[in-house]
Amino acid sequence: MGSVLGLCSVASWIPCLCGSAPCLLCRCCPSGNNSTVTRLIYALFxxxxxxxxxxxxxxxxxxxxxxxxxxxxxxKGVVPCNILVGYKAVYRLCFGLAMFYLLLSLLMIKILVL
Incomplete structure (x- = not known):
């Protein structure tokens, strides 16, 4: 019974660890604030x-x-690997990245950076 309660208490920490990844990186470098580290992570993406x-x-x-x-x-058979390489694959990847950053920009419309 105690181990089940222990697992539940550890499981309650998981959203904090995964949901605020920029905050975890801020602890490693205390001189940068949260918005700066978040921008660095997006640049890394x-x-x-x-x-x-x-x-x-x-x-x-x-x-x-x-x-x-x-x-x-x-x-079902062989999937052609040619869909994973070439210009069309790069276009698909860049379109996905553009939509990701468009979504982020729409989410940040009325947010002030301090």
Whole structure:
């Protein structure tokens, strides 16, 4: 019984850890405030998206993906790996990033940064 209550108390901390990720990073670097760290995290998201888009454009990436066993296959048959690479894949990724940042900008319309 005590272990169940202990797990419940630990489980109540999980939303605090995951919901306020910028606050956790603020503790690591106390000189920056919450809005600055949040902007850095969003810039990191953009940098990761650009790096993934660059990897999608590398010549020969489709052949490398085909070498991974089971990566381009599912229960119904073979899924073409060419949808994961090339210009169309980069367009899809950049469109997703643009919609993400558009959503963030719409959510922040009437919020003041102190």
């Amino acid at each position: 953009l940098l990761v998206g650009v790096c993934v888009a660059c990897v999608m454009l590398i010549p020969g990436m489709e052949e490398q993906l085909n070498k991974i066993p089971g990566f381009c296959e599912n229960e």
